[in-house]
Amino acid sequence: MTTPLTVGVEEEFLLLDPVTGENVPAGPAVLGALPAHLREHSRAEFRHSMIEMVTPVCTTLAEVGEHLGRHRRAAAEAAEEAGCRLVAAGATPVGEPRLTVSDNPRYRAIAAHYGPIVADPAVCGCHIHVGVPDRETAIQVGNHLRVWLPVVQALSVNSPFAAGADTGHASWRSMQLERWPTLGPPPRFAGKEDFDQMVGLLVGSGAMLDESLVLWHCRPSSTYPTVEVRVTDVCLTAEDTVLLTGLVRALVATALADLAAGLPAPDVPGTVLRAASWNAAHSGLDGTLLDPVALRPRPAWELVGNLLTAVTPALAQQGDLDAVETALDRLRAEGTGARRQRELFARTGSLPGVLTELAHRTRG
Template sequence: MTTALTVGVEEEFLLLDPETGVNVPAAAAVLAGLPAHLRGQSRQEFRHSMVEMVTPVCTTLSEVGEHLRRHRRAAAEAASAAGCCLVAVGATPVAEPRLTVTDNPRYQAIAEHYGPIVRDPAVCGCHIHVGVADRELAVRVGNHLRPWLPVVQALSVNSPFHGGVDTGHASWRSMQLDRWPTLGPTPAFASAADFDRTVALLVGSGAMLDERLVLWYARPSSRYPTVEVRVTDVCLTANDTVLLAGLVRALVATATAGIAAGVPAPEVPDGLLRAAHWNAAHQGLDGTLLDLRRLEPRPAWDLVDDLVEAVTPALDRHGDLAVVHAGLARLRAEGTGARRQRQMYARTGSLPAALAEMAAG
């Protein structure tokens, strides 16, 4: 049996006032309140109103799910003790009165370099790492992922609210982050050397502060021997994250097998790729997505079905097929995180009440 590719997940969360829904700068207290054995799996984030939890390296989706649920429970309890709620939404839904960056020297350098962009309210993503043999392979896998990542993004949309109102977008996080240079669809590269040359030129231009500030939707991790997919909003539930982890791992495995067999990466025009990502962030699964293989708009769920068909052998090899099918059936019935947020808001009649319900869940 083929050895399972490893997978790990980083999740960022907002800390919100339970009465108003406003961001609360309580990250230090929340991290200090975590059980000692979990503090090594937490990180201080860019904002005082954010915390990040990181799973260990896992080989099964059941492991991923166990760690995600344990981390969410512990962080939620620590947040409650600090007088706030831990909420898994992709963008600041109401307001962030204190727009300051944490004291991490690197974050301070980023703030000085990019100026007012850094003072945009906090956003939270989910980053999925899949183990690969080497950096060369990681770069080539990124080329193969390009036409599929808008579909992954559409599955994950979870930030419809900003400034206390519905933005009309399913992922406001994606729209907000579009202001950052070098954040967006991954360019195609001929090799790892080509990747490094491009990054060096971008650093020289000032668009990247340094070689670590590669913010593309898929990249060779600067820290681990992995492909890191970072296109998705943080998910409303751990089950949603498990689904994405299974699909992303299967995409990486499928790409790796294709590369070994000499299958070339699909050629995707950069302009259409960017449009496909905007489309995914705007509509999620509630409408059409741009099919980058046929070059035509198609019903979103048809593209999801195509994605699953393409990666089914990899899902089967990893023992993930049943979990992914169940997760997609639930998502088809309940809707994306963005749709569920809107439903909670419609039911409660109050955005702070809806956010409190999300935290309770």
């Protein structure tokens, strides 16, 4: 087994009223109620009704799972102290009475620049970082990853409800984010100079407020020596997040091997990838997905099988193959977070009842 690539995970969570299910602006109170040793692994987020928990750098999926579980339990307890519930859902399920942004100069600047786009209710994602040698490598790895990101997105869908009703989409978060100008499938870049030139052009045009607003589904991190995959909804359970972490790390390891072998990245047009991403957000795994290489719709689980086949050597090398195969079997039996939410609603007929159960599953 080769030395595993390092990984780190950021999870964003909603804070909801236990009775109404509406978003509660309790972020500062929840962060303040966390145990002191976990505050360094927490962050205030764009909305007062959100918090983010961040793992340290890990080398095994078991480590990732331990940190995720510990952070979720502590954050859930802190939320209860603040009179609300911590819920892992990708989009605001009921409503957000207070739409002001957190008191942060950067967030205020974003709100001033983008105007009413910022008035959408809170959305929560999961960002997975995988360590790479340098920024140039991160960009080249991104070229190889981009064709697989819609499948990763479909595995993670966890936001079917908004404004108190089923939206008909598996990831309403993804649909909400469509209005942001620099969010979506990443372009294919020749290298670092090409990337920097594109970012400079987008900043100059006003589409990006500054260089930090590179919001593509995959990007070289602006903070760490990592590739950051940010296409996914926050997952309902820590086990789901661990599965995605294993697959993303294997995709990066596979890309690194392809780069070392001189294999080119698939040259798939951005328009095709955007269509595949929309399809993934709409249907999740409960239907067909657009195969961006074969250019035709295929059963979703066939594409998941293709993904697993492509990364199996890397999973074996990282020591993750058995864990990922078992987790995929579980996901196939239980369904995505979106399907589980809909099944809960079908049984209870009550969205507040669904949110109560989601809080239990978030905590673990």
